[in-house]
Amino acid sequence: MKLEGKGREGRVWNRNNDMDLLGASNVAGEVGLRLLLSPIGSNVVIRTACCSVGIALPVYSTFKAIESKDQNAQHKCLLYWAAYGSFSLVEVFTDKLISWCPMYYHMKFAFLVWLQLPPTNGAKQLYVNHLRPFLLRHQGKIDQILGLASSELIKLVSLYQTEIKFVRDMVVKITGSGDQSSRGTTESNRSRQLGHSEDTAVPSDAETDRSNNS
Numbered sequence: 001m002k003l004e005g006k007g008r009e010g011r012v013w014n015r016n017n018d019m020d021l022l023g024a025s026n027v028a029g030e031v032g033l034r035l036l037l038s039p040i041g042s043n044v045v046i047r048t049a050c051c052s053v054g055i056a057l058p059v060y061s062t063f064k065a066i067e068s069k070d071q072n073a074q075h076k077c078l079l080y081w082a083a084y085g086s087f088s089l090v091e092v093f094t095d096k097l098i099s100w101c102p103m104y105y106h107m108k109f110a111f112l113v114w115l116q117l118p119p120t121n122g123a124k125q126l127y128v129n130h131l132r133p134f135l136l137r138h139q140g141k142i143d144q145i146l147g148l149a150s151s152e153l154i155k156l157v158s159l160y161q162t163e164i165k166f167v168r169d170m171v172v173k174i175t176g177s178g179d180q181s182s183r184g185t186t187e188s189n190r191s192r193q194l195g196h197s198e199d200t201a202v203p204s205d206a207e208t209d210r211s212n213n214s
Contacts, residue, residue, distance in 0.1 A: 043105065046105040046106055046108075046109055047105060049109055050105060050108055050109050050112060053109065053112050053113060053116070054084065054112040057116070058077065058080055058081070058084070058116070061073070061077060062074075062077040062081075065077050076123070076124075079123045079124050079127050080115060080116060080123040082123075082127055082131060083115055083122070083123040083126045083127055083131065084112075084115065084123075086126075086131050087111070
């Protein structure tokens with residue numbers, strides 16, 4: 001009878017434990033779903049995911065493509081950066097209009113994944129179907145605008161060359177003084193450490209007299 005009682009108690013305890021685990025998993029799943037779907041909680045998570053998938057991962061893929069000298073991988077990376085750059089350019093002007101949408105960053109994350117997935121090859125589709133025809137159609141005007149912008153920039157730099165040189169010299173002096181001060185502090189610390197070690201290594205007069213008397 002005692003064994004049967006213990007067995008029943010063990011079964012009841014196991015059932016309660018299983019119910020607790022199921023309840024905890026349900027709560028965790030519900031919290032995660034609310035965090036993903038709620039616009040306030042998902043801003044941090046989904047923006048971090050967009051930055052990781054849209055920038056960090058392609059940067060590493062580009063690094064591997066350059067180091068391995070794989071032309072096919074380099075071509076894919078160029079297509080992606082062209083598509084991502086055009087998307088970012090459009091996003092600059094439309095972010096304030098559509099960023100209020102609760103699922104905006106979720107759709108952005110899905111779009112960035114679509115650009116990089118090998119089965120979809122979204123970056124190539126976007127470049128071939130939309131970006132390349134647009135740039136070929138307006139290539140002459142874009143070259144003229146870039147030429148005018150570069151010439152105006154050169155004029156601006158030449159006009160304010162003395163101010164730019166003054167700022168550059170100030171930056172060099174500040175950085176040089178900072179380096180000298182840091183070197184001085186390190187050298188003083190080293191000299192102090194060396195002096196302290198020498199003082200501890202050299203015996204005092206009292207110690208020498210005691211050693212001689214002994």
